[in-house]
Amino acid sequence: MSLLELNNLHVSFKTRHGEIKAVRGVDFWLDKAETLAIVGESGSGKSVTAQSVIGMIPRPHGRIVDGSVSFKGEDITKLPIKQYRKIRGKQIGMVFQDPMTALNPTMKIGHQIQEVFTKKLKQPKKLAKESAIKLLEEVGIKDPVSRYYDYPHQFSGGMRQRVVIAIALAANPSLIIADEPTTALDVTIQAQILALLKRIQKERETSILLITHDLGVVSEVADRVVVMYAGSVVETGTVQEIMETPKHPYTWGLLQSVPTVEGERQDRLKAIDGTPPDLSRPIVGCPFAARCPHAMEICAEQLPANENFSGTHKARCWLHDSRTKSYLELAAGGETSE
Incomplete structure (x- = not known):
């Protein structure tokens, strides 16, 4: 899962x-x-x-x-x-x-971080302050004890x-x-x-x-x-x-x-x-069809299915449909792909 x-x-x-x-x-x-x-x-x-x-x-x-x-x-x-x-x-x-x-x-940096520890994790204020300072150091803030009291504009x-x-x-x-x-x-x-x-x-x-x-x-x-x-x-x-x-x-x-x-x-x-x-209007076919240099008639009429190229790689495009490949091969002079 x-x-x-x-x-x-x-x-x-x-x-x-x-x-x-x-x-x-x-x-x-x-x-x-x-x-x-x-x-x-x-x-x-x-x-x-x-x-x-x-x-x-x-x-x-x-x-x-x-x-x-x-x-x-x-x-x-x-x-x-x-x-x-x-x-x-x-x-x-x-x-x-x-x-x-x-x-x-309007709030000091340390207090904004400390709020998470007090409200979400229910830590007492003293421990929450220590946790906030430690976290400032963890994310690379130099001199975290003094920077704890600074405001965002600083x-x-x-x-x-x-x-x-x-x-x-x-x-x-x-x-x-x-x-x-x-x-x-x-x-x-x-x-x-x-x-x-x-x-x-x-x-x-x-x-x-x-x-x-x-x-x-x-x-x-x-x-x-x-x-x-x-x-x-x-x-x-x-x-x-x-x-x-x-x-x-x-x-x-x-x-x-x-x-x-x-x-x-x-x-x-x-x-x-x-x-x-325009996302306020229905999209028929592939949403990229109007801008695609490889668009065919079917692209504006019907949404292509997902083509799987591996267990992790897939794309929605008519260019990879088996029927399109056959058509392109015929248009190119009957050549077949390996």
Whole structure:
């Protein structure tokens, strides 16, 4: 049994312009001590999927329409709010992408970390303070005793992100959701934050659900990858499978849009032409069809089934259907593939 399993998850938001179907039939799993990265453009449904796991879908406009989120074998979407709050923070921690808005600017850093120990773990104040100081040291804050009394504005962006990670770790959760944890940080600080997450995961055997659009981050820390587009999963696989043998045209586009420092000079990045579909309207066929350079007539008419390439690698694309392969071979002059 996996630590976390999402099955046919659908999430919608009611707006003045109609219902926005932000997440459409998402399926994936996450095992103990594993890092799973969800990648895709802005608006692909990554963060909404993560919010569904931690029970932070904005209400009353947002709701889980269908599907399940199973954590340790229990569908937590069916839990009352009081029970969900016992899981949130204690068993599932969250690292937000903007530490300045995630932290309370009017509270000292130490007190914000200490709250987790007093409220979630019921530790007495003196012990909670000692635990908070120890945790500050663990995440790499120098002179943690004095920094305990500082406010968020007295820390750099990288140090604030370490504090947010400390808060997420305080109750020693089984799962940490990291939503763009290195956004707006320079490359050196990004590397430090990623190294910190990897070290903590190894020491505590924590599972990490990483939300990012940075494929460089994915290759550095993830074990497996889920590629999302227009609220749907279009490809999943190990990091090696996604980076070296991607199967979906959208994944090809993401990889081609990454700047390189090796090989021939790259004057301009290759962008994916077009725009994502309107999620307030029904999507017939493959959601990427309108932007795909390899699109065929059937792509706009019918959603392809998942094609399995290994026990861990699968993609939704008509290019890999056996009937399409036969057609392409005939169009190329009757050649057959080995």
